[in-house]
Amino acid sequence: MINNGIINNKIIEVRDVHFYYGGFKALTDVTMDFEKNKVTALIGPSGCGKSTLLRLLNRMNDLIDGTRVEGRVLFEGENIYDPHVDPVEVRRRIGMVFQKPNPFPKSIFSNITYGPRLSGMTRRDELGALAEQSLRRAVLWDEVKDILSQSAMMLSGGQQQRLCIARALAMKPDILLMDEPTSALDPISTAKIEELIEDLKKTYTIIIVTHNMQQAARVSDYTGFFYIGKLIEYNATEKIFTKPDVKQTEDYITGRFG
Amino acid sequence: MISVKNRAQHSSSMKWRYIKQRLFFAVVTSAVALIILSLGGILSYVFINGIGVINWDFLTQHPRDSMTAGGIMPAIIGTFYLTLGAIMIALPLGVTSAIYLSEYAKQGALVRIIRIGINCLAGVPSIVFGLFGLALFVVFLRFGSSILSGSLTLGILILPTIIGASEEALKAVPQTFREASLALGVSKWQTILRVVLPNALPGILTGSILGIGRAAGETAPIMFTAAAFFTAKLPHSIFDEVMALPYHIYVLATAGTHIDQTRPIQYGTALVLLALVLGVDLIAIVIRGYVRRRKRW
Ligand SMILES: Nc1ncnc2c1ncn2[C@@H]1O[C@H](COP(=O)(O)OP(=O)(O)OP(=O)(O)O)[C@@H](O)[C@H]1O
Numbered sequence: 001m002i003n004n005g006i007i008n009n010k011i012i013e014v015r016d017v018h019f020y021y022g023g024f025k026a027l028t029d030v031t032m033d034f035e036k037n038k039v040t041a042l043i044g045p046s047g048c049g050k051s052t053l054l055r056l057l058n059r060m061n062d063l064i065d066g067t068r069v070e071g072r073v074l075f076e077g078e079n080i081y082d083p084h085v086d087p088v089e090v091r092r093r094i095g096m097v098f099q100k101p102n103p104f105p106k107s108i109f110s111n112i113t114y115g116p117r118l119s120g121m122t123r124r125d126e127l128g129a130l131a132e133q134s135l136r137r138a139v140l141w142d143e144v145k146d147i148l149s150q151s152a153m154m155l156s157g158g159q160q161q162r163l164c165i166a167r168a169l170a171m172k173p174d175i176l177l178m179d180e181p182t183s184a185l186d187p188i189s190t191a192k193i194e195e196l197i198e199d200l201k202k203t204y205t206i207i208i209v210t211h212n213m214q215q216a217a218r219v220s221d222y223t224g225f226f227y228i229g230k231l232i233e234y235n236a237t238e239k240i241f242t243k244p245d246v247k248q249t250e251d252y253i254t255g256r257f258g
Numbered sequence: 259m260i261s262v263k264n265r266a267q268h269s270s271s272m273k274w275r276y277i278k279q280r281l282f283f284a285v286v287t288s289a290v291a292l293i294i295l296s297l298g299g300i301l302s303y304v305f306i307n308g309i310g311v312i313n314w315d316f317l318t319q320h321p322r323d324s325m326t327a328g329g330i331m332p333a334i335i336g337t338f339y340l341t342l343g344a345i346m347i348a349l350p351l352g353v354t355s356a357i358y359l360s361e362y363a364k365q366g367a368l369v370r371i372i373r374i375g376i377n378c379l380a381g382v383p384s385i386v387f388g389l390f391g392l393a394l395f396v397v398f399l400r401f402g403s404s405i406l407s408g409s410l411t412l413g414i415l416i417l418p419t420i421i422g423a424s425e426e427a428l429k430a431v432p433q434t435f436r437e438a439s440l441a442l443g444v445s446k447w448q449t450i451l452r453v454v455l456p457n458a459l460p461g462i463l464t465g466s467i468l469g470i471g472r473a474a475g476e477t478a479p480i481m482f483t484a485a486a487f488f489t490a491k492l493p494h495s496i497f498d499e500v501m502a503l504p505y506h507i508y509v510l511a512t513a514g515t516h517i518d519q520t521r522p523i524q525y526g527t528a529l530v531l532l533a534l535v536l537g538v539d540l541i542a543i544v545i546r547g548y549v550r551r552r553k554r555w
């Protein structure tokens with residue numbers, strides 16, 4: 001029951017994608033559209049290929065030796081796996097937040113301005129304004145505005161994760177990919193990040209992997225359920241969590257899964 | 259439940275284990291003691307025999323009276339130039355090789371063969387480097403016996419050390435840093451330059467400093483490629499011969515007619531060389547300790 005038909009304003013179209021780690025097939029024939037300025041959640045048991053799909057969308061899987069993609073991934077109509085497409089450019093427009101907060105061992109300010117600086121922004125005042133804007137957007141500004149020159153490693157896990165979000169936002173991407181962004185955080189930090197996601201979707205398209213069913217239900221507009229490398233069911237989140245079409249989906253979200 | 263018999267067995271096996279442990283501990287302790295004793299022995303022997311001649315003049319004067327008197331300043335300067343040259347050659351070459359091997363090369367047969375080659379290079383006796391340097395730099399490339407030839411030879415000698423240390427330092431940089439940078443749309447090369455290298459730098463430096471110590475102390479590689487028995491003038495260009503500390507000791511101790519008369523100078527020179535090498539190693543240890551304490555990942 002894959003209802004790609006309900007997606008109107010498509011920003012990404014995954015078409016007949018198969019993905020291999022060497023000889024191991026991690027994704028089988030995935031076809032999935034993502035709606036612009038909405039939050040889409042990817043759920044499913046461990047090892048079903050959620051992270052693989054997410055990393056496929058900004059070509060992070062390129063970094064792993066021996067991987068192979070079949071099929072197409074269209075971003076605004078263009079196949080990002082076309083030979084002439086520069087993966088660096090793709091990643092500039094499709095940002096990513098990882099499961100474990102991974103700030104650089106630099107100052108908070110340098111963390112935020114790292115990306116923009118390397119893509120050519122050099123003026124100190126511009127960088128400063130961008131840093132403030134990004135930190136405000138990530139609801140971290142008030143906590144760090146007086147310690148911008150201190151090491152990012154001093155922050156708490158939740159603050160570090162919001163810093164990583166701010167760092168991604170500073171590149172002004174169109175899409176934000178989040179791979180279990182709250183799984184290493186306490187409930188309060190988690191709540192803050194969920195609120196943040198709610199706010200961010202006004203301007204960004206967000207695709208989030210989560211193991212937390214409540215979280216998927218709370219923050220997402222659409223949900224895709226994966227099982228052993230296949231997209232089993234894809235629909236509006238409300239529908240998935242109230243009346244899923246497939247038995248497997250229901251078993252998974254109600255926790256009756258083996 | 260443990261039966262009486264079992265318990266007896268149990269306790270005897272415990273006793274045996276205890277004895278074994280004590281035995282093992284004793285062996286390890288005496289091995290460590292032996293190492294420390296011999297190190298201390300060598301150091302104090304050189305110190306006691308050499309300290310007598312060490313004074314300001316010894317460090318700042320030319321040798322006099324067929325090197326039976328005066329100082330060793332030219333040899334100190336020569337060793338300084340040779341070592342500096344060696345590191346200037348080996349550091350860029352070693353670090354770029356390490357970057358290629360650990361960041362770019364597809365891990366496979368080719369890289370394995372290169373690594374084996376590097377390890378073999380590390381095991382080659384230093385006299386062989388000397389002969390190689392003589393054939394290639396001195397004779398074939400016509401650099402003559404000079405700072406340039408000596409530095410190149412020493413540079414190749416310490417290359418494996420620097421490649422090894424750099425590779426290790428690069429590998430120690432967490433993969434998550436690379437991912438974080440690449441995910442921001444930063445190119446691989448910029449990622450290496452801005453994130454990987456700065457975080458690997460302390461490790462690379464430690465390795466290089468150990469390489470410096472090695473280069474400063476070697477005699478065989480410079481014997482045919484750079485070192486002069488005696489020169490009255492200090493070097494003016496990289497094509498000049500120089501005196502060098504290890505070679506100076508070798509010469510005083512084996513050649514000439516004043517071997518016994520110059521003993522104190524031999525030990526004095528050895529003491530200066532030891533102090534230099536140990537001093538350099540100490541810097542490496544301090545840097546490493548400092549970085550370990552500061553590191554937070
Ligand atoms: N680098 C890799 N090399 C080989 N196999 C891999 C690699 N990464 C993932 N896999 C395999 O691909 C499959 C999908 O992995 P993936 O990480 O996408 O799962 P996931 O759904 O994100 O799981 P989790 O919920 O545990 O994060 C798994 O069977 C995994 O073992």
Ligand SMILES: [Mg+2]
Nearest residue numbers: 050051052179
């Ligand atoms: Mg995952």
